[in-house]
Amino acid sequence: MTKFESFKAFNLSQNMLDVLEKKGFFKPTPIQVHVIPLLMKGDRDIIGQAQTGTGKTAAFGIPIIEKLTRNTGSIQALVLTPTRELALQVSEELESLKGDKNIMIAPLYGGQSIKQQLKTLTSGTDLVVGTPGRIIDHLEKGNIKLDSISYLVLDEADEMLNMGFIEDVKKIFRSTNENKQMLLFSATMPTPILKLAKKHMRNHDYVSVSQEDLIAEFTDQVYFELTEEQKFEALCRLIDINDGFYGLVFCNTKSDTTEIAQRLGERGYGADALNGDLTQDQREGILKKFRSKGLNILVATDVAARGIDVVELTHVINYSLPQDAESYIHRIGRTGRAGKQGTAITFITPADSRRFESFVRAANAEVRPEKIPSAKEVVSTRTKNFKRDLGQLIKSGEYQDFLKMANELLDRQDPDVVVASLLKYYFQDTLEEDHYPELDAGSSKTDKGKVRLFVAIGDYEGMTPEKMPDFLSRESGINDLELETIEVFSKFSFVTVPQNQADLLLKRFADMRKRNRPFVELAMNSNVRENKVKG
Known part of the structure; x- marks a missing residue:
């Protein structure tokens, strides 16, 4: 045979x-x-x-x-x-x-x-x-x-x-x-x-x-060279650009799994953490939800993921490089199963390069470098996928319950105004390229001179998008701030501002940490654990 x-x-x-x-x-x-x-x-x-x-x-x-x-x-x-x-x-x-x-x-x-x-x-x-x-x-x-x-x-x-x-x-x-x-x-x-x-x-x-045989046959292996600060934004872009993403994200510590899963949740992704701090009932509940695709992202440590066998995984992402080649092979072998193609992605910082090379030799497989998708690519892909999904919804006829409301809206405004307003309401500014920092440059600057900033305060402290301009002006003493995008999560927020105003804000907020006050920093340099963010 x-x-x-x-x-x-x-x-x-x-x-x-x-x-x-x-x-x-x-x-x-x-x-x-x-x-x-x-x-x-x-x-x-x-x-x-x-x-x-x-x-x-x-x-x-x-x-x-x-x-x-x-x-x-x-x-x-x-x-x-x-x-x-x-x-x-x-x-x-x-x-x-x-x-x-x-x-x-x-x-x-x-x-x-x-x-x-x-x-x-x-x-x-x-x-x-x-x-x-x-x-x-x-x-x-x-x-x-x-x-x-x-x-x-x-x-x-x-x-x-x-x-x-x-x-x-x-x-x-x-x-x-x-x-x-x-x-x-x-x-x-x-x-x-x-x-x-x-x-x-x-x-x-x-x-x-051998698991290596399966990896070579069904798993496409790629890696991205980036800094530690770029990893989370890169992860989000890869999830966005890969339609139907259903995968495991591997970290080396329990605290990292919790932080990354929570940050993904704040961004609106269906994610949860799997680590050794969970009770058996909690673990089984999370796995049941993941297998039924109530979650599409599971952030896990090697030990916690032991024994998980989900054949439909599209991706495995090494957010952190494992300690040894055996763990690397076992991780990437979790996708590309049952005759289905899968993708294994590894994030490599400069300090990881030599160790990663040894893992690749041990896996005996071709691994190619790729660039993180640009803001333009992410926006284009999300737009295309939305149009496709909308077409499928129309074809299915599952919109019937909203026809009455739709007709009421169309009685008051032109159709193109209503549709454009709904799109704005749904996407906010996330389909604008300025929304995404420029990763290749290793900073938060975009091609148009905009900077994305992290603000250590969120709706847990009563912050809202409407209150953010006044808060930043009051704390910094800068009037007429031009905030392009405002995203408020539970204990932190993101804002996008012109380069010149970003420099002023960063300078004025430089000593906020020392005074136990909400601080502002470059989004790509922010690696703040939520339990340390104080309002």
Whole structure:
């Protein structure tokens, strides 16, 4: 079998082919190419060395779902995972793969009511995805029997070893029948895992897929050279110019994830932070919202993002360069999955250059430099996308509820005046090139001599766009300020002024920090954490 054939080559049912097409899975990944035919044949066990993101859930899920039948009266397949988050993730992926097939899939994990799980089990479950501890709880209570299963999958085996679950896994193995087909997946193969496989597996095939193979095939890698102060504005531009952006933004510290996610939220983006300070319930809530695309940006640390597997990601952005090449490869391998093209973007400061070069060599992939989109490009793209989205809305007819209001507005003004006013109301000044600082020059100046300033006061202190001119004039003693753009967020604001007035404002506000007063500085030089901004 050649690499990356169509799924039709596996002789799958039409239901499964329809499901895969609907999910946008057109080419099988390397692990799927190797595992699916072996499982479909069904005469050997499989050891797979593959990391998260290689497509292994679908690799074992597709053939198992194809072979399961409903109402056998017993559990036919068991998938063991090290964490409840992964159990939920795997069960949701398997649910999405079954399509119209009438089989029942149940996740069993700690933290959920055993009574609720028992109710699900008694209604008839064909496939169970669970954590070792909770599976043992149900075994000891007699709620489940595993003596007639057809498939046993051990997912993330090395993680189970690291988390101390290996004895629980062995106990579960002893409760299963011998004539099952067994699959063991692990990113690494430490000696205890190999011993476990040797003791409990029959004749088996070994499959190894490196994440680098997937990165080279499906991930477009680019980098941007900029200063630390330019990163946030560059991030916003990249989100704006990439239609349908759905991605992970990686930072190295918990505080950075919180700050960047909050600043993105203040700008109107659907973003949240994922870090080690969250409770499990908070974490699961954020991930659920992200997977359902209630959020399109997740700002995370490496540790917090461990185990997240979202196949539709369009982008991964290294806002901060990771500490080692392995982390870099793991980050960028989170996009470009399931046969879909993805983009990995890395922000490089002058201090990062040498370390980044070593990461690129380790990833063994081509990485090209690019320039941050200009203000003109961002405005043009946003305008084009708005026109397209408006056309689709008109075509869908979903505007009907607003026709009455529209007619009332048109009775009073000319149509072009009404439309222009609505556009102004919606976009404010964000479609003017002066709104965006000139990044290439490394400063906040624009081509027309305008400067964007950061003001450390926001609506939390009662500031509004209407009050801002008087506030700046009163504090600085400068009359007749020409404020081009005013953006007020919760604890800070941005204003755009002519170059000469910007110089005066910066000079007058220079000692405001020392006097514990609201201060003004160049927007591109502002890297203020919100919890330090005082009004």
